[in-house]
Amino acid sequence: MSVPAEIYRVADLIKSMRVRGAGRIARTAAYAMKVAALKYSGNDVNGFKSYMRKVAQVLGSTRPTAVALHNALRYVLNRVERARSFEGAVAAAVSAADSFVEASLNAVRVIGEIGSRLIEDGDTVLTHCNSSAALAILKTAHGSGKRIKVYATETRPKFQGLLTYRELAESGVPVTLIPDSAARFVMREVDKVVVGADTVAANGAVINKIGTSLIALAAHEANTRFYVAAETYKFSPATILGELVTIEERGAEEVVPLDLLSRHPNLKVRNPAFDVTPPDYIDAIITERGVIPPKAAAVILLEDYGATLAEELTTITLDIEDSPA
Amino acid sequence: MLEVLERLLKDVGGFKIYSSTDVAFAVADAVVRCFSDAGNLSEAVRSVLALIEGLINTRPTSVISLNVAKRLVERAEALVRAGESKEGVAKALATEAAALKRELENLIAVAAALGARRVRDGSTIMTCSYSKSVKALFSRLKSEGKRVRAIVTESRPGGEGVAMAEELSDLGFETELIVDSAARFFMKDVDVVVVGAEAIAANGAVINKIGTSLIALAAHEARVRTFVIATTHKFSTETVFGELVRLPVVEGAALLLGLERVKGVSAKCPLFDVTPPRYIDAIVTERGVVAPEAALLLVKEVYGWPTAMDAVSCARRLVEVVERERPG
Numbered sequence: 048m049s050v051p052a053e054i055y056r057v058a059d060l061i062k063s064m065r066v067r068g069a070g071r072i073a074r075t076a077a078y079a080m081k082v083a084a085l086k087y088s089g090n091d092v093n094g095f096k097s098y099m100r101k102v103a104q105v106l107g108s109t110r111p112t113a114v115a116l117h118n119a120l121r122y123v124l125n126r127v128e129r130a131r132s133f134e135g136a137v138a139a140a141v142s143a144a145d146s147f148v149e150a151s152l153n154a155v156r157v158i159g160e161i162g163s164r165l166i167e168d169g170d171t172v173l174t175h176c177n178s179s180a181a182l183a184i185l186k187t188a189h190g191s192g193k194r195i196k197v198y199a200t201e202t203r204p205k206f207q208g209l210l211t212y213r214e215l216a217e218s219g220v221p222v223t224l225i226p227d228s229a230a231r232f233v234m235r236e237v238d239k240v241v242v243g244a245d246t247v248a249a250n251g252a253v254i255n256k257i258g259t260s261l262i263a264l265a266a267h268e269a270n271t272r273f274y275v276a277a278e279t280y281k282f283s284p285a286t287i288l289g290e291l292v293t294i295e296e297r298g299a300e301e302v303v304p305l306d307l308l309s310r311h312p313n314l315k316v317r318n319p320a321f322d323v324t325p326p327d328y329i330d331a332i333i334t335e336r337g338v339i340p341p342k343a344a345a346v347i348l349l350e351d352y353g354a355t356l357a358e359e360l361t362t363i364t365l366d367i368e369d370s371p372a
Numbered sequence: 373m374l375e376v377l378e379r380l381l382k383d384v385g386g387f388k389i390y391s392s393t394d395v396a397f398a399v400a401d402a403v404v405r406c407f408s409d410a411g412n413l414s415e416a417v418r419s420v421l422a423l424i425e426g427l428i429n430t431r432p433t434s435v436i437s438l439n440v441a442k443r444l445v446e447r448a449e450a451l452v453r454a455g456e457s458k459e460g461v462a463k464a465l466a467t468e469a470a471a472l473k474r475e476l477e478n479l480i481a482v483a484a485a486l487g488a489r490r491v492r493d494g495s496t497i498m499t500c501s502y503s504k505s506v507k508a509l510f511s512r513l514k515s516e517g518k519r520v521r522a523i524v525t526e527s528r529p530g531g532e533g534v535a536m537a538e539e540l541s542d543l544g545f546e547t548e549l550i551v552d553s554a555a556r557f558f559m560k561d562v563d564v565v566v567v568g569a570e571a572i573a574a575n576g577a578v579i580n581k582i583g584t585s586l587i588a589l590a591a592h593e594a595r596v597r598t599f600v601i602a603t604t605h606k607f608s609t610e611t612v613f614g615e616l617v618r619l620p621v622v623e624g625a626a627l628l629l630g631l632e633r634v635k636g637v638s639a640k641c642p643l644f645d646v647t648p649p650r651y652i653d654a655i656v657t658e659r660g661v662v663a664p665e666a667a668l669l670l671v672k673e674v675y676g677w678p679t680a681m682d683a684v685s686c687a688r689r690l691v692e693v694v695e696r697e698r699p700g
Contacts, residue, residue, distance in 0.1 A: 198640075201628060203528060203551040212637060224639040226528045226628055228552040228583025232645045258553025261586055264593055294557075302526065302551060303534060313541035317523075317548045322557040 048098050050105050051086050054079055061116075062109040064205060069245045069281055070155060070179050073119035074148045076106045080123040081144035084137050092133040099127050099140060112254075112293045112321070114246040114283040122147050122280070147280075154278040154335035159183025162241065162276055162333040166193055170238040173198040173230070173266075176256035177207035178243020180276035182214055184333065185241065189220045197222040198233050202256060204301040204318065227258050231265040240266045244277035244332075249287040249348055251326030251341030253277070254294070257319050263328035275324075275332045275341070282344055284352040288359060295320045376405050377423050385430040385622075390502035390532035392570045392606070393476060396437040399427060400469040403444045407462035416458060417694045420445060421687040428684065432618040433579050433644050435571040436605040440472060442683040449690045452697065479603045479658040484508035487566065487601045487656040493518045495563040498555070498591075500525040501581035502532040503568025505601040510540055522547040523558055527581055529628050529641050552583050556590040565591045569602035569655075571617055574609075574671060576649035576664025578602075579617050582642050588651035597653040600664075604657050604674045607667055610682060619644045 057079040060066045066075050083102040087095055103120040110116055126143040130136035162184030166172065170188075172195055174181050188195055197215055199222055202208040208224060215222040225233055240262060246254040253259070253275050266273040283292060299308060299316035308314055326341035334347065349356070380402050383389050389398055402423055410416035424441050427434065447468050451461045487509045491497065497520055499506050513520055522540045526549060527533030534549060541547035550558060565587060571579040578584070578600050591598045608617060622641040649664035659670060681689075 200553075201528070203526070203553060209637070216636075222638070224628060224637055226552070226582065226641060228525075228528060228581075228586060229640070229642050229645070231586045231589060232582060232642045233640070256553075257551065257557060261553060261556040261590060264556060264589060265586060268589060302549065307534070307538070311538050311541045311547075313545060314537055314547045314549060317550050317554070317558065319554055319557050322554070 048088055048094070050098075050102050051083060053086070054083050054102055054105055058105050058109045061106070067207065068177055068179055069113055069115040069243070070151055070278060072110065072113055073115040073280060074151050076116050077119045077123055077144045077147040077151075079106055080120065081141050084127075084140035084144075087137065090133050092130065092136050095133055095136050096127060099124060099136075110295065112246070112295045114292075115278070115281045118280040119147055151278060151280065154280075155179050155183045157335040158276050158278065158333050159187035161335075161338060162274065163187035163191060163193070165274060165331075165333070165338070166195060166239065168193045169195075171196045171198065171236050173200070173233065173237045173240045173262065174211060175200045175208070175242050175259055175262055176202045177210040177214075178276060180278060180333075181241045181243045182211065184276055185215060185220060186218050189218060195220065198225050198237065199223070200225055200227045200230060200258065200262070202258065203227055207256070230258075230262045231268075234265045234269045234271055237266070237269075237271050239272045239274060241274045241276060244275050244281050245321055246292055247275075247277050247282045247332060247341075247344050248292055249283070249345050251329065251332070251344045253324045253326075253329060253332070253341070254292050254321050255324065257322050260322045260324040260328070263324045267328045272330045273328055275329055277332055277334055279334050279336060279347050279351060282347050282351070284348055284356060287345060287348050287352075287356060288363070292323070294322070376409065377402055377419060377426060380423075381426045381430045384427070384434075390530065390535070391504045391568070392434050392436050393480065393504040395431065395434050396440045396476070396605075397473055399423070399437040400440050400444060400472055403441055404462060404465045404469050407448070407458060407465055410458065413452065413458045413461070413694050413698050416461075417448070417687070417691045420448070421684075421691055424683050424687045430620070432620060433570045435608045436603075438683040439605045440476075442686050443472065444468060445683065445686045445690050449686070449693055452690070452693055476603065476605065479605075480505050480508045481512070482658040483601055483603055483656050484512040486658075486661055487599060488512040488516060488518070490599060490654075490656070490661070491518065491520060491564060491566075494520070496521045496523060496561055498523045498525075498558065498562045498565045498587065499536065499567055500533055500552075500583055500587055501527040501530075501568065502536045503601070505568045505603070506566055507536070507539060509566060509601055510543055510545060514543055514545070520545060523562060524549055525552045525555055525583065525587065526550070527583060528552055529622075529643075530581075552586075555583075555587045556593075559590045559594040559596060562591070562594070562596050565596060565598040567598070567600055569600050569606050570644055571606050571608045572600070572602060572655065572664075572667050573617055573646075574668050576652065576655070576667040578647045578649075578652060578655070578664070579619070579644050580647065582645045585645045585647040585651070588647045592651045598651060599654050599656055600652055601656040604659060604670050607671045607674065609671055609675050617646070619646070
C-alpha cells in the first residue's frame with residue numbers, strides 16, 4: 048500500500064513550517080505514524096512494516112536535520128519492527144505514538160516546573176524564537192507568583208517571536224518585542240536567558256534557531272545566565288559516534304522578495320535556519336530528567352541509546368577488523 | 373515649523389534616510405531652505421533653530437549633521453553681521469552647502485583610500501546598515517582591482533542593509549545578504565568587518581546602527597578585525613565634557629513589524645548601540661588610521677581645545693544677532 052495523502056499533507060505542514068518548533072514537529076510526526084498505521088488496508092506484518100518505514104521516510108525527509116523528529120519516528124518504528132504479528136505491529140504503532148506524544152507533553156510540563164525554580168522573583172528574562180519548553184518555564188514561573196518581565200526577539204526571518212509574544216501576553220506575562228539586533232543592547236537589563244533547542248549534541252553544543260549563539264555570546268560577555276530548555280528526545284545519538292549535525296539552509300524568499308534578487312545578479316541570500324551554541328556559553332540544560340551541565344549530555348545519550356550505540360560501535364569495529372590492512 | 377523641516381525630521385526618524393552623511397546633506401539643504409522659503413530674516417533664523425532642536429530630538433546621535441548645521445549657522449551669522457539681506461544669505465549659504473557636500477565627499481574618499489589599504493585581495497568583508505563611507509571603501513577597492521566578497525546584514529529595524537547589499541552587488545562584488553541573527557554563523561568566513569559610524573565618542577566608543585556591537589563582539593570572539601570608517605566630522609566633542617550620547621529608542625512596534633501587524637504589540641526599538649573601543653581595531657579617518665582610544669587626539673586637532681560652541685548655542689546666538697541688528 049502506498050503512503051496515504053494525509054501523510055503527505057502533514058509532511059507539507061512540517062516542511063512549510065506551518066507546524067514548527069522541534070517538540071511540536073516530533074509530536075505531529077508521531078501522531079501521523081499512528082494515523083498511517085490505522086489506515087493500512089492489508090493484513091500481513093512484513094508489508095505493514097515496509098509501509099511504516101516508507102511513511103517514516105516521507106515524514107523524516109521534511110526536516111532532515113531535526114533530531115527530535117527523527118527520534119520520534121525511530122521510537123515508533125523500533126516498536127513496530129519488534130512486533131511478530133500484524134495486529135501486534137499495528138497496536139505497537141498506536142501505543143508507541145500515543146506514549147511518545149504523552150511523554151513529550153509531560154516532558155514540557157516537567158521542564159516548566161523544574162526550570163521555573165531557576166527563575167527568581169523580579170527577573171527579566173530574554174527568550175528567542177518560539178519554544179514550548181522555554182515558554183513552559185516562563186509561564187510556570189509567572190503562574191507561581193514570580194513577577195517576571197520578558198524580552199522576546201522578533202526572530203527573523205519568520206517572526207516566530209510574535210507567537211511567543213502573543214502566547215506570553217495571553218498568559219498575562221509582561222512582554223516586550225525587540226529586534227534581533229538589539230540583544231546586546233538589552234542584555235544589561237536581562238537577568239537570565241532561556242531558549243529552547245532543536246538538537247543537543249553529545250558534547251553539549253546546542254543547535255537552535257539562528258541567532259541563539261549570538262545571544263549566548265552576548266549573555267556570556269555580560270555574565271548573564273544562559274539556560275537551554277530541551278526534552279531528552281532532542282539529544283542526538285548519532286553525534287556520540289562523531290556525526291556532525293547538518294544545518295539546514297532555507298530559501299531566500301523567507302528574507303527578501305525573489306524579484307529583488309533577479310534584479311541583482313551578484314546578490315545572494317544565505318538563510319541558515321540554525322546555529323550552534325558552544326557548551327561554554329551554556330550554564331545548564333533543563334531537561335525533564337533534571338538540570339544538567341551541557342557537557343554531561345553524553346550521560347543522557349548513553350542512558351537512552353546505550354544498547355543501540357554499543358551495537359553500532361561493534362559494527363564499526365568489525366568493519367575495521369575485516370578491512371585489509 | 374516649515375513643512376519641509378517636518379518632512380525631513382519624519383524621514384530621518386523613520387529611517388527613510390539611512391546614512392548619517394545623507395542626513396547631514398539633507399540638513400544642509402534644509403538650512404538653506406530656511407532662508408530661501410522664509411518671509412523675513414527673523415523667521416528664517418527661528419526655523420533654523422527649530423530645525424536643529426528638532427534634529428537633536430529625532431536623531432541626537434547625528435554629530436555630523438550638527439557639525440554641518442553649525443558651520444552654516446556660523447557662516448549665516450557672519451553674513452548677517454556684514455549686513456547681507458535674507459536673499460543674499462540664502463544665496464551664499466546655497467554655495468556654502470554645495471561646497472561643504474563636495475568637501476565631505478572628498479574626505480570620505482580619502483578615508484576610503486586609507487581603509488582600502490587594510491583590505492587584501494580576495495577578502496570577505498562583513499558590514500551592516502547603509503553607510504556612504506563603507507560604500508566608498510568598496511568603490512575604492514573596485515578601482516584598485518581588488519576582488520572581495522561582501523556579507524551584509526539586513527539591519528532591522530529599518531532593513532537598510534538590503535539597499536546596501538543591492539548597491540554593493542551592483543558595483544560588481546559578490547554579495548550575500550543575511551539576517552542580523554546570522555552574523556556569528558558566518559563570522560568564520562569573514563576576514564574583516566568594516567562598518568560606518570553615526571558618531572564617535574571621546575573614549576573611542578562607536579555609536580552606530582543597532583546590532584553593530586553584536587557583530588563587533590562576534591568578530592572579537594573569532595579574532596576577526598573590526599574597522600570603523602568615519603570622517604572626523606563624526607567625532608562628538610560634547611562627550612569630551614562628560615556628556616553622554618543619547619541613544620534614541622522608538623517605543624511601539626510600527627517600525628519593527630510594519631503597521632498592519634502592530635495591533636496591541638509592545639515593542640522596544642533602539643536605533644543605535646555603542647560598540648566599546650576594545651572591540652574596534654582601528655578607526656579609519658581622512659586624517660589617518662588610529663586606535664579608537666586616540667580619537668581624542670583627532671578631536672583636539674580638528675575642533676581645537678577646549679572645543680567650541682555646540683550647534684544649538686550657535687543657532688540661538690544667530691537668533692539674538694538678528695533680533696538685535698534687524699529688529700522687526
